[in-house]
Amino acid sequence: MALYCQFESSLIGGYNFELRLATGLEAVGIYLHLGLNGISMPLFMLAGIVGFAAGMYAMFSKAERPHLYLSLLLFMLGGLMGTFASVDIFFFYFFHEFALIPTFIMIGVWGGAGKRGAAIEMTIYLTLGALLSLIGLIALYVQSGADSFSLITLREYLAARPIADTVQNNIFALLLFGFGILVSLFPFHSWAPKGYATAPTGAAMLHAGVLKKFGLYGLLQIGAPLLPAGAAHWFPWIVWLALGNIIIIGLITMAQKDVKMMLGYSSVMHMGYAFLGIATFSVVGVGGALLMMIAHGLSVALLFMLSTCIYHRSQTFDMSSMGGLATKAPVLAAFFVAGTMASIGLPGFGNFWGEFTIFAALAETEMTRWIVAPAALGIIISAIYGLRAVANIFFGKPTEAFADRINSDEIVDLKIHERFPALILIIALIVVGIFPRLFSDAANGELSQLYTSRSTLPIIEINAAVPKTVEAHKEVTH
């Protein structure tokens, strides 16, 4: 099983960069059509990297019934990769559900305290979101008149005959709120922190890191390009809800005492930036959202993993009762600080480019310029809770009970099987941070095709020099 996991991941790193394959499984206008384009390829790789790290970590964790656990993780990974590789929007949905079911099972079986409630809340919430988006996809299929679920065919049909505006508005609403629930858009986020707090590490890493990106991916690959008028109609909603994510959830995050709850809320909060990026509807903004998704996936997976490592050493998730852990576990501390910095958006990590390009896109037009201020406030908020968490856990004076633990010999630094997956994630983060072009070039090519051909929108402002802007900034940082 371990070998299989490694094999699968090495496969991804290897030859899937430009793979396009079509297998015809015939069933009522639905074909199992797999392929990768500039948008899905980075996410596909993200799934591979995070899945590899989660699998590595899970292999050496002391979970009950390890075989079942690992096979569920692999099921989840298989579903994730299938989702991002699907050209057929039916299979896109199908694989997503395929990945979702193991999540519920893993939370139900291996979850922490309160797992029953969390598992069922998550199941109901996510099923509702998934069904809404399914209806949206069916609506798209029927209204396009294409008689096919293939994204390529749908694009061609819709480019030739766009759907009427009011219908677009309705379908986009279904997709926005359906996917929004899956991505924990502001008022529909309550499942996320609880679910992640109770989920076992592997499930939390894969779900928060990768599976949650499904909704955003759906919006930017399917929703926004195919339904431009709908997207324009719902633009103010997206902005306000995304700001809700950033500011309100940010403030809630500051109030958290439990490490995992804090991470859960912070991952909800950062989704706001991705939504803002999509809302700009420009190549820069959407590209930024994509970078944000990847970098966030890596950093949140890293942090969830490290929080479990912390728990193994401190036997508590309560930050206020910890302190001074860095003296005994310097490597753990270094990794955690790096992860936190990344999630705050420090230059050098991928998250910086995501946030930066989203802000750049927002600032580009008069209409959206004001959003930059509240959104930037979110960075300050995340710096506050991130640094405070670091300070509470690793530095400062430990509480008396905790000091005893620290002074006993029980606490050791990260072991090799913990270091290795963490290192993979960090390296990936830094690679994205230093060399974002790796992803952005391919994505730009695809995105500029999808997002330039519309000209009737009030908010699009296409900047042909976009890729160059990003590069220029990159050179500055060098």
Place this chain on the structure above:
Amino acid sequence: MNELLAEFLRSFTVTNDWAAITPEIMLAVLALGLLGAEMVLPRSEQGLIPRLAIWGQVLVLVVTLGFSAYSTVEGQSFFSGMIVQTDVTQIMRAFFLVSSILVCYLGKIYLLKQKLPRTEFFHLVIIIAAAMMLLVQSSNFVMLFVALEVVTIAFYVLVAYCRTSSLSLEAGLKYLILGALSSSILLFGIVLLYGVAGNPELSFSSADSLNFEALKTFIAIHQDNVLVRIGAILVFAGICFKIGAVPFQIWVPDVYQGAPTPVTAYLAIASKAAGFIVLLQLLTGPFIGLASFMIPVLSFIAAATILFGNFAAVRQRNVKRLMGLSGIAHAGYLLVGVVAALSIPEAKYAVIFYLVTYLLASFAVFAVMSHMAGPDDANQELEDYENLARKRPFLSGVLAVGLGSLAGIPPLGGFIGKLFIFIAAYKAGLYGLLAISVLGVVISIYYYFGWVRVVYFSDSKDSAQETAESLCSCDRVVLGALVVATVLVGIFPGVLPIVQ
């Protein structure tokens, strides 16, 4: 060789009306043969009877499939318009045979446990199968009523089969009274239609006014006639009793709980399917002229059925009642498909597909329930399933797949069934019903998942040491086949010929 066989079968069926219903005749002979065998066979050999029943039906199934493969003549009628065979009826014949074979299999497990007489049970199950096969082929109200009454009367006996159990007797009585009421309502509706369509004062009246074709032409002209409308409504009310749609669902939980588990399965699956096919055939046949009048009525019934079934099932702890109430919800989704079939004809295949996935998943669940049943079959509570995953991992796996498919979770068959219904509903423009269906599915996740949770995630570990009797290999084969079929239909829906 095949050519010859095909030619022979074709000439056989085309020239002879009786040959067209060979499977039904074979079933009747088999049923009588079982009674005879009980008298002839010595006591020690009585164990043969269930096997005879099951394998005999498998043979009939093979014959039926052979007939439908070689000699389908679309819309051919027999016995001067009493019976019409279409591709739908051929599929449904196989459907009823499969379900009665599975019911016989469940009955074998159940009767052995409860120490009840066996032969009559199999006899009645087979008679019901034959009658349901005729029911879906009937093209005349007399035929329809007679076939329906054979089904219903046999069910009266079967529901009260466990005669030492007061719950079973209570269920039998309730089913008898309400069934008789519904039959009389149906009959009243038929009589009204007969009377008005046979009235020579009206144009297009017909001497053969019970025939579906004659009624179709008559009703298309006289859509606004009050008697036609009342008659149609009464006929629908009668059928809604059979499928357990709101507001005629009141008997369902009690009867499902009291009846022996195999009979519950039979009621929930085959009887309901028969009701739906009859409904579809009436709506797309004689009552097609009333479509604009029926769509709002049926939509309302569908919405109420989905909501009632799901909300009532949420608080249920008795698993048989839970299956009954959730079955009401499934009837609601199927009704959505039926309403869609009024505007887009291909929706009827969505309904049939849904019925097939429902059959596979429900039988998996009912089979597990039969294996789990203690001495008191009627009172299976959710608590009895605690820790099942540790005690009997195979059964709990089957249960999880069955429930998952009923809840409509991919990659299981139930998901594809729901998908087809949703697509059909969207194409037909039934947005309100679609929204209610989605709501219903989300609610249903709660109770299905709750059951799975009890099986897999229960915390109490005290009763884990209970000894569990092992399953024989034949049980494993049947249950495994149901699970494999459910997954296969979900991953590759093309295996079913219905998907064109």
